[in-house]
Amino acid sequence: MTTDVLDTGVDTIRTGLLGGGFMARVHAAAARAAGSPLIALASSTPARAAEAARRLGAERSEADAGALVAASDIDIVHVCTPNATHAAYALAALTAGRHVVCEKPLATSAADARRLVEAAADAGVVAAVPFVYRYHPMVREARARVARGEVGTLLSVQGAYLQDWLLAASDDDWRADTAAGGPSRAFADIGSHLCDLLEFVAGEPIVRLTAVTRRVFDRRGGHAVGNEDIAALTVELRSGAVGSLLVSQMAPGRKNGLVLELHGSSESLRFAQEQPEELWVGGRRGSQLLLRDPATADPSSARLQRMPAGHPMGYQDAFDGFVADVHAAVRGEAPDGLPTFADGLRAAVLAEAVLASAARREWIEVAP
Incomplete structure (x- = not known):
């Protein structure tokens, strides 16, 4: 299943975030730098999701990961949860036709990672891992x-x-x-x-x-x-x-x-x-x-x-560059690296x- 950027046109790629910790903060900042509104956030519990959504400036929180990946107003899902959950959440997002950015490790086994590569190819979506260095x-x-x-x-x-x-x-x-x-x-x-x-x-x-x-x-x-x-x-x-x-x-x-x-x-x-x-x-x-x-x-x-x-660039700048390239790929470009x-x-x-x-x-x- 493949989705285009939904309704709002190619210039607006709407972000959903799974997780509310340090990496979620970095991903949220990078998405905003790329011009993407942070639509929704889900975390380990509804209460934690609501708190993280307020802290990170998401428009709303969702009850769980399933609700977030199914939301019709989200184009790209960022997975920033504990490692053992990455494969299941990324697969759910791919199955829903969403573009996916998944924190490393992509999966805790090579077999699961290989299945995700195949699922992303079948879905025809952009699927990226933030090796941002x-x-x-x-x-x-x-x-x-x-x-x-x-x-x-x-x-x-x-x-x-x-x-x-x-x-x-x-x-x-x-x-x-x-x-x-x-x-x-x-x-x-x-x-x-x-x-x-x-x-x-x-x-x-x-x-x-x-x-x-x-x-x-x-x-x-x-x-x-x-x-x-x-x-x-x-x-x-x-x-x-x-x-x-x-x-x-x-x-x-x-x-x-x-x-x-x-x-x-x-x-x-x-x-x-x-x-x-x-x-x-x-x-x-x-x-x-x-x-x-x-x-x-x-x-x-x-x-x-x-x-x-002479104006120093650092880690968040590197992360911003990565997410900008993800969005360019969603728009049909082929960013180098x-x-x-x-x-x-x-x-x-x-x-x-x-x-x-x-x-x-x-x-x-x-x-x-």
Whole structure:
């Protein structure tokens, strides 16, 4: 089943939101920046939905997810609920003919993610996953340098995504409950971003990996949990480039330390998400720090730059750029680099490979 943008014309894409937490706030702001009215919100209970609708400025709340996806005045549904609910809610929205933005992980298993990719294709709608770090302009600058051959032959990669919000034994969150968060936590939550960024910038997939994981504490009130605090990977890319990736939610002082470094035969590139205005370009005879500037940027980077040089852009700007591209796709355009449900499936495949490698202590082949 396919729906067009309903009644109001192609210039107005009306948003429904599932969830009322931090990510719902980010999604709501991005939808508004794209010119989309926030029509309705549903949450875990009608009371929570009503409170979140007031806080986020939705026109109304709905009793539950079923009522929201069935509403005739909603064109696109954003799924910002606990991980284990993503697949069912996204499928319900697709079945109703809605366009869908679903938070990662798209599903807690690759099989469920694959079914969602197929359902989106059958419905003929736009289905996207917010791997929004692609939308930092200096990430696009790095990608363009790789594509132009300026890096040379890719030799190695190094990356990390480090946080500290689960450092203490007393720190807890629903993500630490495998029933709500899924079998992988640190990797599925933030390692998926790191791997997506790596494959996006390098322009080639990880084909083999070996991983170790560590769960430092049993959380959830002392009950044992099955998902990891830390994951360390050695990876091989299709070209033969090798790399090391570290993912941790227990690195003191690291709040959102996403860093990617690529080493080629001609130059190296380093992007750090906490310094998103910069791209370090390393050379044997000298290095330079490129600063974001739409006047000198590659066109793929310049199109995302909504502020003049010297006026910092950050995470919400990247998210706004992502949602703007989703809306462009709804209108029939084909934005470069839009992360779709296929990319969400890719992340689920990698997460299962990481868990399998850690359990079996062996290399895992990963299909591209």
